[in-house]
Amino acid sequence: IKALAKGGQWKRALQKLDEMRGRGLSADPVVYTAAIGACEKYGQWEKALETLSKLVAEKPPVYSLMWGYNAAISALGKAKQMEGVKDLLATMRASGLKPDEYTYAAMMRATGLNGVWEESLSMLSEMESEGVRPNLVVYNTLIASLLKGDQNDKANDILKRMRDGGIPPDVRTYTTILSGCKRAVDWKRAESLLAEMDSVGIKPNSRTLTAVLKVYGDAGEVDRAVALFEECDEAGLHMDVFCFNALMGAVLKKDHGDKVLELYGMMEERGMGPD
């Protein structure tokens, strides 16, 4: 089912699930979550709900239901079906299921995608009042949601809170925060974040680099962008098309057509075509 989903065959993936059911094979939650994940990948949220109902109809153990509901919330969340997401959460609770970190992270992603960062924050309060400890993913998701709503101060508060709570930021946290450095003065903050990453031994990856290149570009610090790119390149960071795109975007702010063409050539030399 997972292989079919990877190949874009979500319909056949769901048929396989039905075939299993038709033969009386019992509910393995892995199969259902794989099927719901396939629906999510291709925006088939109605099918995700349908698949969840099939799982529920089998009256499986609590942990299977948890996985199923969480996967469904994720699927509807990605499709921005907020009402459906809220219904699912309510149904979970009504069925005596206690939302866990996965549930809340999926809820925060859903609210973030819908631009309602206030609701992402409410989710944090809810989980805390229910005694569910926010983990790294929950914090990262919340920070991303807040930054999407341009709530930089609140995002920084959360960053502080995770540190105080003994959850050190990871490369995704830093990348998220860096991607929120949108004002012209923010490149200095970006540099101090990079220095901090270095001091705690977290290596920037291609996504981190892309985010910082954009920060420099937005700030008009094109030379710094080029310098950082070269530094990372020499350090062996694996560059992808996004890195090149971001650097070309930054360089173009100063209208250096030659430099852009040079970068484009370098990109092709490395076997990367334009996207």
Place this chain on the structure above:
RNA sequence: UGACAUAUAGUUU
């Protein structure tokens, strides 16, 4: 003994 599943970050405003 082993394999498999659900949540978070980057460019194109």
